[in-house]
Amino acid sequence: MFTKPSRLVETTYLLIDLGCDLRYAFKQYAHRPSIGGRIASTALPPLEGVLFFLVLDPRRLAMPHKLLFAKMKGKWEGTCRTWFQPGKIADESPIRGEITAVLGGSFLRHAYESSIQGKPRSGEELIAFNVILQTFQCSWIDDFHMNEAIMFSQGPTSKHGFCVFGEYDVAVNHPKWGWKTEFESHDDDHLMITAYNVHPEGMEAKAVETIYHRVH
Secondary structure, three states: OOOOHHHHHHHHHHHHHOOOOHHHHHHHHOOOOOEOOOEOHHHOOHHHHHHHHHHHOHHHHOOOHHHHHHHHOEEEEEEEEEEEEOOEEEEEEEEEEEEEEEHHHOEEEEEEEEEEOOEEEEEEEEEEEEOOOOEEEEEEEEOOOOOOOOEEEEEOEOOOEEEEEEEEOOOOOOOOEEEEEEEEEEEOOEEEEEEEEEOOOOOEEEEEEEEEEEOO
16 A cells, blocks of 8 residues: 555656546545445545555546547647558558547547548548447548448547557458557647557557647
């Protein structure tokens, strides 16, 4: 347990560095009689109890989704890299995107324009946080990667954002392939979106990497 002041201070700095809102965490968990079924919060000073819970449960170190949504909104520019074979870049092109709040801020819309191998490419994502499932959800359309289909993905929070997983069809009567997408916001002015192809047997390979910097 965090009984020494130095350990408490060290842990507080750790949580601040990880982007955790301690005031939000305290409000949500300090009043609870138990912490993840492991230890009673009344056995520790309230803040130490909160810190103990957060360290044991990595999900609580993640950035609150409303804060993440606020950081993601805006106009972005950057570079998009595409791989068709593992370790071999097939294309590197400029990309412009805009992320806006829709329906009162409950959802984010990410619309972007780029090119691939000299041909125009555009797409959109609709992003939500399902408060019941505590899961991020995303629908994706792209005139190159998705053809005329819509991909639905969902997944958990991460240290600097979230990671969602979906599947797509390659042919009739063939196993579906997976598509894992990681959204990472390390600060207010940079956003990275990395997607991986996932073979039906589980092997992953980087497929698309978008590195954005904020322009507005």
